[in-house]
Amino acid sequence: MNVQENLTVLGVFSLLSVLAVGGGAAVLPETKALVVDTHHWLTDDQFRDIYGLGQVVPGPNMLMVMVIGYHVSGYFGALLAYLGFFVPAGLISWGASRIWDHFEGSPWRRSLQEGLAPLVVGLMAAGTISIARTAIDGATTVAIAIAVFLGVRFVKKVNPAIFVLGGGVVGLIALS
Numbered sequence: 375m376n377v378q379e380n381l382t383v384l385g386v387f388s389l390l391s392v393l394a395v396g397g398g399a400a401v402l403p404e405t406k407a408l409v410v411d412t413h414h415w416l417t418d419d420q421f422r423d424i425y426g427l428g429q430v431v432p433g434p435n436m437l438m439v440m441v442i443g444y445h446v447s448g449y450f451g452a453l454l455a456y457l458g459f460f461v462p463a464g465l466i467s468w469g470a471s472r473i474w475d476h477f478e479g480s481p482w483r484r485s486l487q488e489g490l491a492p493l494v495v496g497l498m499a500a501g502t503i504s505i506a507r508t509a510i511d512g513a514t515t516v517a518i519a520i521a522v523f524l525g526v527r528f529v530k531k532v533n534p535a536i537f538v539l540g541g542g543v544v545g546l547i548a549l550s
Contacts, residue, residue: 383443383451387458394463398436400494402501415446422508514548
């Protein structure tokens with residue numbers, strides 16, 4: 375790809391990095407909007423598949439940005455997406471942690487913490503809804519999603535990965 379496309383990859387993932395309050399899942403709707411709707415780098419199905427891959431491979435799930443960058447601009451695009459997504463957030467986190475530690479014991483610190491918690495939960499819910507819209511497209515997928523959710527929510531002695539894997543197997547059999 376050309377220099378302009380590479381700079382766009384770096385810019386998009388740098389923007390997402392500074393917006394990722396509460397983690398990468400918080401910016402999934404915006405990631406999808408930029409990658410699929412604005413820049414047309416991926417289709418809905420490709421985005422869903424790359425997100426799914428990010429959930430099952432070891433390491434942070436937002437390493438999926440490297441797969442998107444690779445899809446757009448090869449190995450250099452993967453590197454730019456990685457640097458764009460992780461370096462700005464890392465620098466902001468480092469700076470914020472220094473300030474945070476400086477104000478230990480301050481009443482505003484506790485208030486800020488309590489105020490940000492619902493924001494992060496809301497952003498994560500928005501990410502879940504965004505992915506669900508691309509993955510749930512019929513009665514079978516609705517049933518699988520509900521069954522996996524109920525299993526993860528109410529069966530505490532089973533690793534949630536078992537439910538996710540089971541949902542994948544059922545989906546493979548039922549939708550093939």
